[in-house]
Amino acid sequence: MAFWRSTSLFSSSTPSTTTINDNTINQETIERLCDRLQLATRIEDRRDALRDLKGYSKKCKLEVGTKSMILLADILQGDRTDLDLIQLALETLSNIMTYEVDNNDEQPNLPQDITIQFTELFIKNKEHVHAALDLIEETDFNIRRTSIKFLTILLTNCTKTLQDIILESGPMGVSKLVDLLQDEREVIRNDALLLLQILTRSNANIQKIVAFENGFERLFEILISEGGSDGGVIVEDCLSVLLNLLKNNPSNQSYFRESSFIRRLVDCFALNSIGEKHWLKQKETNINLFLQVIRILVSPTNSNQNIVACQRSISQCGKKKIES
Template sequence: MEYFKSGLKTVLGSQDPDQQPSGAETVERLVERVQSSTLLDDRRDACRALKALSRKYRVEVGAQGMDALRFILETDKADCEIIGYALDTLCNVMSPNLFDEEENSEEQQALLHVGEQFTEMFLKRQENVTLILSFLEEYDFKVRWPALKLLAVLLTNRLRDIQEIILVSPMGVSKLMDLLGDSREVIRNDTLLLLIQLTKSNANIQKIVAFENAFDRLFDVIVEEGCADGGIVVEDCFLLMLNLLKNNSSNQNFFKEGSYIQKLCPMFALPPEGSDETCWGPQKVAILLCVLQVVRCLVSPANPGQVTTSCQKSLYSSGIFQALSSILMASGVPVNFLTEAICTLSEVIRGNQHNQQHFANVMAPINPPREAIIILLMSMVNEKQSFILRCSVLYCFQCYLFKNEVGQAQVVQTLLSPSYE
């Protein structure tokens, strides 16, 4: 704190102890210094001080300093340090969250939406966003990371507006996609989070991101991070993948034709027989649930029929059908994952006679062997099983019988057989 005070004295000049300036007065003097000083060092010191004050005096810094900070971004691009201070200050001013310094403020309630209000002011000039995007090309961490954080804040506050601006910005999406290859993990990981936001409910952006080699880049990160045994970054990769594929038939076709379905198969490898429960840790289950969601969005009943059928075919030929069948018959699988796996397999076979027939031939690993579908039906009527698991089995049975006259007849015949117990 003493260092900060001495820094302010350097920027503002010595003050009479009995006439200390208020926060608003201090901000005003700093903004004036940013605007009027001809020396870069003076402007840099003033920007550093504004950044330090922008949490406690957010309203004052935003109201008085936004134009000055924008001026710095336009005129001092060659100096990474001052650009970093300006970006960080704008990020604080427009943050959707309350800072610790603000929590005891008498105006705390009014501060809840101040970040959104400053964002609205900032977006009155569309070129401001284009300017922020341009700083993503600067490799220096002091510039690239705050620019990325500021874009994330803008997206949080004004999602639709930022999506439209990025759509019309030259190479806007490309600049973001390039950051997935950044060797600094914090940049790459924050880019993933930003892209998850950016691709929400916008088919045009989803298509552009997909055609910017998104799937290749994501699978590279997934492999690098350890696939199903990885951490939260792998989960984020699949969440972004889900955004790109859900209700987007163009991207679904692209995913299938690019042979990306085959790259999902290793994710379903079961732990060795006899492994303890630690191999099904919460993070691994969370990742696998996301993978199942990706598979389901490829074969969703809401998709165009042609897309669903072609994806069902690829899911069989890639080995994912067989992997899901093995999961159904495996022991020690967590209930929430097993339930989702049953629902996923249900949609992989729904209305597809080839897959339905192969599902009918799946045998449970018991002695004597019995059809897996019969074992599933028995678990459905077993009240000891969880209700949600029993519902998933019912859905599987419905999907097996959907447009499957042969299967319908076989089930009836089996149920009426004297050997059925």
């Protein structure tokens, strides 16, 4: 993979002597740190080297990514007993593969697709992705959360390729990610929702696995616990995943209807407050997403049989509400 374009990425066309010297010093320092990370025998020395590399991973993103990518990937696979080293590796890789436009610490004048290039280099070896997937099973809070965020970055940068790699790992790969919705630590659960939004996008096979791994049940548990249509942004995230699971997926739509989730969907509308004159902006968003879910279920693109079945289910829910 080419990291170099028609001009040098280490200096501008008319660099100052100071800039050249700074770049040279940074490159030499990064090379020494990589050597230390690879060759040091004391774990404390390796941690210190990686901690320093992480410090350079934004302001010298290109250099750190080019020099240390394989070393960092190897740590995820071969240093599973040292969680501190694993976390530092994940955080450094995350810095390399993201670019924060408004962050002054970021290295200027990089190719626009540099984070995509680094992501493609990392996932070229599928075992690197499998290692990151394995890390979400760690019970340690920091490792689990950092690995979820890292997988989300990989999915964001190379969605289709990552979806295929995760599918190749078998249904258990997707199942691990769905299980994160049951984590009692809300921040883990919420990060998992963001990951699933990307994972389930336009991939019918993954959508089916998520549904049959109790994905609908997990989402409704969160929807109800967060207050239904009166809830906050977590409700919005749940509904976004739900829309992905149902859109253009007749199999999931049938399963959703036959498993009585339509009734639970209607219950989430919080009808006792629908008549309020003034809604918060978040509630407007949530109600809109709830309506989009129903629209998907009765869309003219569905088979007439499925449309009629969904209409019947929704009508029955309305009658039960009136009777109660």
